[in-house]
Amino acid sequence: MNFIASLTVQAIKDLYQVKVDEKSVNLQETRKEFEGQVTIVTFPFTKYSKKSPEQTGSEIGDYLVAHAAEIASYNVIKGFLNLSLTDSFWLQLLDTEISKPDFGEIPKNGKRVMVEYSSPNTNKPLHLGHVRNNLLGFSVAAILEAAGYEVIKTNLVNDRGIHICKSMLAWEKYGKGETPESAGLKGDKLVGNYYVLFDKEYKKEVDLLKAAGKSEEEAKREAPLMLQAQEMLRQWEAGDDEVIDLWKRMNSWVYDGFEETYEKMGITFDKVYYESNTYLLGKDIIEEGLSKGVFFRKEDNSVWIDLTADGLDQKLVLRGDGTSVYITQDLGTAQLKYDDYRMDNSIYVVGNEQDYHFKVLFLILKKLGKSWAEGLYHLSYGMVDLPSGKMKSREGTVVDADDLMAEMIDTAKLRTEELGKVDDFSEEEKGGLYEMIGLGALKYFLLKVEPKKRLLFDPNESIDFQGHTGPFIQYTHARIKSVLTKGNYGTTPFSVQPMSLEASERDLIKELAKFTDIVKGAAADYSPAVIANYVYEVAKLYNKFYHEVSILKAEEKSLKEFRLNLSAATATVIQKAMRLLGIQVPERM
RNA sequence: GCCUCGGUAGCUCAGUUGGAUAGAGCAACGGUUUUCUAAACCGUGGGUCAGGGGUUCGAAUCCCUUCCGGGGUACCA
Numbered sequence: 001m002n003f004i005a006s007l008t009v010q011a012i013k014d015l016y017q018v019k020v021d022e023k024s025v026n027l028q029e030t031r032k033e034f035e036g037q038v039t040i041v042t043f044p045f046t047k048y049s050k051k052s053p054e055q056t057g058s059e060i061g062d063y064l065v066a067h068a069a070e071i072a073s074y075n076v077i078k079g080f081l082n083l084s085l086t087d088s089f090w091l092q093l094l095d096t097e098i099s100k101p102d103f104g105e106i107p108k109n110g111k112r113v114m115v116e117y118s119s120p121n122t123n124k125p126l127h128l129g130h131v132r133n134n135l136l137g138f139s140v141a142a143i144l145e146a147a148g149y150e151v152i153k154t155n156l157v158n159d160r161g162i163h164i165c166k167s168m169l170a171w172e173k174y175g176k177g178e179t180p181e182s183a184g185l186k187g188d189k190l191v192g193n194y195y196v197l198f199d200k201e202y203k204k205e206v207d208l209l210k211a212a213g214k215s216e217e218e219a220k221r222e223a224p225l226m227l228q229a230q231e232m233l234r235q236w237e238a239g240d241d242e243v244i245d246l247w248k249r250m251n252s253w254v255y256d257g258f259e260e261t262y263e264k265m266g267i268t269f270d271k272v273y274y275e276s277n278t279y280l281l282g283k284d285i286i287e288e289g290l291s292k293g294v295f296f297r298k299e300d301n302s303v304w305i306d307l308t309a310d311g312l313d314q315k316l317v318l319r320g321d322g323t324s325v326y327i328t329q330d331l332g333t334a335q336l337k338y339d340d341y342r343m344d345n346s347i348y349v350v351g352n353e354q355d356y357h358f359k360v361l362f363l364i365l366k367k368l369g370k371s372w373a374e375g376l377y378h379l380s381y382g383m384v385d386l387p388s389g390k391m392k393s394r395e396g397t398v399v400d401a402d403d404l405m406a407e408m409i410d411t412a413k414l415r416t417e418e419l420g421k422v423d424d425f426s427e428e429e430k431g432g433l434y435e436m437i438g439l440g441a442l443k444y445f446l447l448k449v450e451p452k453k454r455l456l457f458d459p460n461e462s463i464d465f466q467g468h469t470g471p472f473i474q475y476t477h478a479r480i481k482s483v484l485t486k487g488n489y490g491t492t493p494f495s496v497q498p499m500s501l502e503a504s505e506r507d508l509i510k511e512l513a514k515f516t517d518i519v520k521g522a523a524a525d526y527s528p529a530v531i532a533n534y535v536y537e538v539a540k541l542y543n544k545f546y547h548e549v550s551i552l553k554a555e556e557k558s559l560k561e562f563r564l565n566l567s568a569a570t571a572t573v574i575q576k577a578m579r580l581l582g583i584q585v586p587e588r589m
Numbered sequence: 590g591c592c593u594c595g596g597u598a599g600c601u602c603a604g605u606u607g608g609a610u611a612g613a614g615c616a617a618c619g620g621u622u623u624u625c626u627a628a629a630c631c632g633u634g635g636g637u638c639a640g641g642g643g644u645u646c647g648a649a650u651c652c653c654u655u656c657c658g659g660g661g662u663a664c665c666a
Contacts, residue, residue, distance in 0.1 A: 015653050023606080031609065041608055043646060079646080080609060089604050099634080123665085158666075200593085245601060302664065311592080312662095319664045355662050383659075390659095421626065437628090449602065452594070452661060458600080466628055468602075468614040475628045521605080533603060535612085547621095547630045589628075 001026070001038065001513075003068065004083070006038060011063040029510070035075055036082030037510055043079035087501045090509045091562070092372030098514065098569045101491045104515045104576050109148035114341055115141040117349035121158045122254040123167045124192035126261050127391060128384050128457060129351070132446050135268045136351040136381055136584060139447060139528035142580045144347075147523030152341055156271045156333065159251055160276040165232040166248055167191050169225065170198035180253050180280035186260060186402070187253025192393070199394045203224055261401055266439070266582055273333065277545040279324060281332025285368070286318050294367045305364060315360055327350075330361050338372050345375040347526065350382040352452065354529070379526050384446075400460055408463065409438035415465050422588060423556040433586055437471050440583045444470030447533040447581050468536055470583055473574060476539040476587040479546065480571040487552050487564045492562035504545040508566060511541050515573050519580070528581055535577035541571045 005025040012020050026041040049056040057076035061083070064071050070089040075082050097103060117137020121125060126134075137153070145151045170177070171194045179186040202225045209219035220226065235243040241273035262268070286303055289381060289505045295303050303318035318328055348358060358378035365373035382392065384399075391398040413434040416422060422433060444487060445463045449455055465471040501509075514534070522530040551567060552558035576587050 026606085028605085028608080034609080039609090043608075046646080078609070146621045161666075163666085300664090313592095316664055321664085323664085325664065329666095352594065352658090353660055354666085359593090368648055380594085385659085386604075415628070419626090419628070421628090445601095453602090454595070459598095464601090464615065466615080469628085471628055472614090473608090475626080479629080486625060529603090533613090536603095540613085543629055544631095546625080550625070587628085 002065070004038060004040070006065055008030070010058060010067070011060050012045060012048060013377070013399065015059055015063060016045075018048040020045075020048075023528060024254045028047065030082045032078075034077065034080075034082050036073075036084045038083045039508065040074075040081040040083070041311055042081050042126055045271065046079070056413065057081040057255075061385055087506070088498050089503060090501060090506050091496070091498060094509050094566060094569060095493070095496075098509065098573075099565060103373040103569075104573065105146060105521055106148040106516065106519060111148070111345065112150045112152070112341065112343040113144050113150045113345040113347065114154055114337060114343045115347045115349065116154045116156055116337075117141075118155045118262075118269070119153075119158060119350070120258065121163060121290055122188075122251050123163045123193070123195045124393050125186070125257065125391070126401040128401065128404060129391060131401050131442075132381060132384050133349055133351070134262070135443055136379065136445050136451055136528060138267050139580060140347065140349065140379065140526050142582065143519065143522045143526075143528065143531065146576075146580060148518050149345075149523075150317055152343065153269045154271045154273060154337070156273045156275065156278075158275050160236065160247075160279060162233050164247065164251075165197070165236065165424060166198040166202075166231045167195040168243075169232055170194040170201065171250065172246065174201075180256070180444065186257040186396075187255070188257030188261070189402075191250055191254050191257075196396065198229075201379065234502050257582075262438075264402070264405055266584075273337075275329065278333045278336060279329050282324060282328040282330070283318070283332070284463060285331045285335060286328065289317070289364075289368055292368065293496050294364070295330065299350060307360065307363060307366070310363060310364070311323070312356075312360060316362075317364070324328060327357065327364075330357075331364065334365060334376070335370075339369075343372075343375070345377065347377050347379050349381070352382055354378075354403070355380050377526070379451060381451040384455045384457055387456070388459050399457065405442065408442045409434050411439065412438035412461060412465070412471075414588070415471075418514055425588075436584050437465070437474060440470035440474050440578075440585075441465055442470075443581060443583050444473070445530060447528040448536075450529045453526060470578075471589075473539045473578060474540055474583075474585050475537055475589055477571055477574045477578075478587060478589040480542065480567045480574075481553055483546075483567055483589045484564060484571070487560070489564045489568055493565040494558075497558045497564040498567065499559060499562065502545075502549055504541070504548045504564075505566060507543045507544050508538075508570065511538050512569055512573050515577070518577075522580070531577050531580050535574055535581075538570060538577070539575055542567075542574075568578055 005022045005027055008025045009020055009022050024044060028039050030036040030039045042053055042060060046053055046056050049059065054076055058558065059072035061076060061081050064083065065074060070085050071083050072086045073084045101245050115137055118130065118132060119133050141151045141153045174197060178190065180190050183190055189236065202223055205223040205225055206219045209223060210216065214222065231245055236247060272577065285293065285476055290303065290525055295305050300320040302316055302320040304314050304316055306314050316325060319325060350358065355378065362373060362376045365376065386397065388397065416434060416437065422430060424434065441463050446455065465481065518530060518534045522528065550564065551560060553562040575585050
């Protein structure tokens, strides 16, 4: 529809002898209470025409109708010029663009982008917060790929550190050799239990010390369990065989558990980094920064950067004893990733509690003169809160990822059985469908909200399966597939004759036509929510169309064939859009 | 304190580079099935876009300010 903007520019030039930029032509969809499909806002042009908005609109409208065969008529209301495009224009749009197999796929742009997400700790199972992270990362990766990027999906696993030693220590002291097999528990769950147990026992020790007259801080610092965990970390860093063996053993349990969860969730990675391999990185960057004068060393030997000129604080980048802090590792890891892949952009999917950290990280890399630092982006998302507030692993107030998925699938089963539409399915088909619907509901629920907004999840209120939901969209797809089958629709569209269109048909074509721009917009904003809200709109318009006209019993053969073409194109857009969200759509439900 | 992100219907959320009378879903109420899948469709009610000021032909959107909520401000990650 770009021709309208450029023709309007031409109109203003011919009518008022003023050359305006194409971007100053404000095109929007005509609101449904007015006649037409495309609206030009003409207020800005009155300063060139020196006439009333109404008159200006009429003059431009006359010009457009005279110069474009696609524009059938117009009407003017105040500063709004509403254009009606011809039915053959819409038909052709469906034919030549929307029905193409590669519709919505943007040509390769030759750029490479890395998306890092998930990044779990190996001391506890994944919870709802991780689910949001995983779905966001996976979806953004799919969207960027559709937008023409080469995408590398990475996971930086936090597999070492004091928190890992805590669960190791608790298992060693109280575990009596328990294994996932002996306990009948997923490995990540088992290890998580020991992490919680550590905390429980530790608190007891702290209380005892406090009762003996120690201050809170002293007690926390001097509790035997804490000292032992710290000792274990030192042994780990020294490469102590026994500690390393235990670490490997327990981590492998956790990885087995994570693997299961990722698979259920439908999440994959191209490259996994482990912090145990990267935690020593970054020290040479510290040297680099010191020699470039970006960092400075204090008397106690610690290394800092002064960011007060940028409105931030002074930040420590290396401890006085020469060991790394979080940002030291991240500096090194950023360099490692770039050396490995030479990507143009790198996206970090990390919660908004780390906004400040990433601001500092990117700023430091820029100050160090890293050319690639410009391409770094923190995709910050809001926390998932419960009605009671934050989820806390140690307090057991978390919504477990596996449990949640299982509940959703159960609910899908229940709902589907009530409706009784798939009684002829095999048990295996049923299982697949319940999973598709249950996870579709969950994923859609989490992805339809703008990433940066915080999300409230009430475990007592089940996620809907009706209305603005994943299953609604999945249902629409299944419905279309059913019609296509009954209408003997093949793999390619029918060729149809010109005809006049119903409003519901025009509206649907218009919506479908937006898909490519929607993908571009979602990629530019790193926002699956844009896709989610769009595909809902498509499904809604299809259901309206489906309800208002008869497809298989259309008055004429060519009308029926056109409606089948339109249905097929809709199914494809729904399927493609949902795939960008990591949601599958069924043939029947 | 300072930095930062939010605040739109009872609830959960949309709302493009500023555009027409601010939209959906859920919940409530009413209607639609001898017709292609009723997980659907149609209708009714529901709003001080947190408050105030400013910018202009026009502000939920941009600027200032106040209030409320989240997060951050560690030699934690």
